[in-house]
Amino acid sequence: MPHVMISRKKCTGCHMCELACSAYHEGAYRPSVARLYSECNPTTTEIKGHTCLQTGCAKCQQVCPNDAIVTKRITVKPKGFFESKEKVGESVEGFVLVVDEEKCTNCGECYEVCPTGVIHEHPDREVAFKCDLCDGEPQCIAFCQNKYVYAVDLKVDKKDKTLVVAAGEAGA
């Protein structure tokens, strides 16, 4: 299933992905509310990427007492080039985990279990927020634009651990 990964070897620590992510989702630049992040130590220059593994992980969905993390069908067609493009093709059909804000009570169960630390309470609304692959055109991939870098990549794995399927969806 499609998800985004940041290569710790390739990432230069420019944070363009976080900026674009926040602008797309929040309507303003606010990287503290980005759906992914690159953890950079300026002194050691070590980097660790934090991204949502979507249905291949689904720990948030498994612990949610309100079925608020739902599996939604998506076609991911990134803008621009990315490292795995030749492998995964122009577009990928699959599923993504999104927050149903009607059902989410901000109980925080998912915040505790997320292994990559990318689901949090939204600072303005009392609900969780997470990566939704930008409705199919991930801005993080688009803005990792340097052909010598291409650190933000679209990966597709076969694992699927989802349980809760959005209304009208089948076969997840």
Next chain:
Amino acid sequence: MDFYQGKVLRLDLSTGTSTVEPLNMEWAERYIGGKGLLLRYMWEEIPPGLDPWSEDNPVFLVTGPFAGTNVSTSSRLIVGCKSPVTGVLNDSYVGGSFAPELKFAGYDLVIIKGRAPEPTVVTIKDDVVSFLPAQPKYWGMKTSAIEQALRDDFDENAKVLSIGPAGEQKIPWACVSTDQYHKAGRGGHGALLGDKNLKAVAVRGTGSVTVGDAKAFLADLWRMHDEYVLTDDNYWVHEEGTPVLVDLVNGAGAFPTRNWSEGEFEDAGNINSESFQKIRIKKRACYQCAIACRNVHSVELDGKTVMGEGPEYETIALCGANCGIGDIAALVKFNELCDEWGMDTISSGSVLGLAMDLTEKGIKDFGVRFGEVEGYLAAPELMATRTGIGDELALGSKHLAEKYGVPELAMEVKNLELPGYDPRGTFGMSLSYSTSDRGGCHMRSYPVGDEIITGDEPADTMEGKAAYNINGQNFSSMKYLGIWCDFWAIDLNQMSQLFKHVWKRDVTEEELALAGERVWNLGRLFNLREGMTAADDYLPELLLTKPHKRGPSAGRLIGKETFAEKTQEYYALRGWDGNGVPTEDKLAELGVDVRL
């Protein structure tokens, strides 16, 4: 207003208090941001003729309208002040991530005044500003340690601006550091912060920078990066970065070697881009920069691994060739030491090269000689702590050379040491240095670009160089309103496309060009008001009168007369009088809103 936060944060160190006031939007319209806002605020905030060491002399931290967005290369912060070294304006630029974080915390500008009674650290988390004692823990720390300590103690995501021990000792070329390897290097801001007892400012911002229609802005930016930034013409910046200049400048006989006594360094091949690529382990970027020019190097020195970003070209020139050092491992180590102690490498290498020259000439034995690694690597700590030879070296090039009766050996303009281009190999740089508004600097106009890099301009004539430098200065002034790094080779048309998003109207190239010239003239007025005269637009005489004996630039000379003529031509083309004072007509034409 989109792109601006509309707020200025004032820190009063004397009282340990902070206040927030609205950004002067009238000035923001006229002077846009960055350098323009800095100079307009400096004009207002600094009483004319103020002693730079006065506690009333403010240090400014200034952002640009595009900091905190996806606009590539524009995360730059200006650390500005009336320099305690030059006595004139100083705008020093630094990348890294501090400026965007400051915007996310809600501020366009910080004005730091007063002097703390005890060493202090300031933390800013959005609207919560705290003044904390820097002793016993933080005072005395090197730059990597203070950054990590404040990330541990204050906020793991904090961005830290700090001084090293050199700043605490008020070394004239003490710099301001951020993200460890990024330095607002020149003009002694670090010394001024040390004098103010301010060790560091740590900021964490969780707010937003608005841009209007964010999705439309993203789409337009993606296109601009694709068309203008990440192009085959521009990728050299990523693939090589500034070390690419070594072979070019050395090949032109403009590579300062052994205290500027030669223009070509025989060991340049050991410290050129090819050599640095062999020890490069990764590439790093400033915040919001798609290019990623920075090189992380790793070398073995005496059985130990030395790892860090840089050195960049100017460091290679001044701390390498100018000290006769062709040992790449020693050079990487020297750069790391300057970073850690918190010193500008241009001035460090320049002063040390002078000390080596004085030693070699038998004028004064400082125990350091060209090409000798041991004394060379011992020097940064001595300079930063004013111990041993460091106490005298801390005078800086000008005063050290004067002390020993050889002022002609000091390579400085307005008491700021010259960067890595010898005007005997690139004539245009003579006026670039002499007329630079902050003293010896290559970042205001850059004739090297066409005299050496493209070869489009002849390097051995002064014809046309007054106009060339004026164009360069006006353009860089505009660019420093943005604030774009030089590595986006941006033009006025591209800037106008970006400012259309800011001002929500069509923007002409002409109005942007005019803004650049307006700001340059405002800077000139400030410098004149602070006591600078045309006599300060000098170049070290030796560069005009003593030709190199060998190398590609051998025998070439500008000459004092030609230089004086071209200085007058420069003033005339600028619309300034013979004393370098902007005329009323010029100021009115440009819309400068202050007068002497």
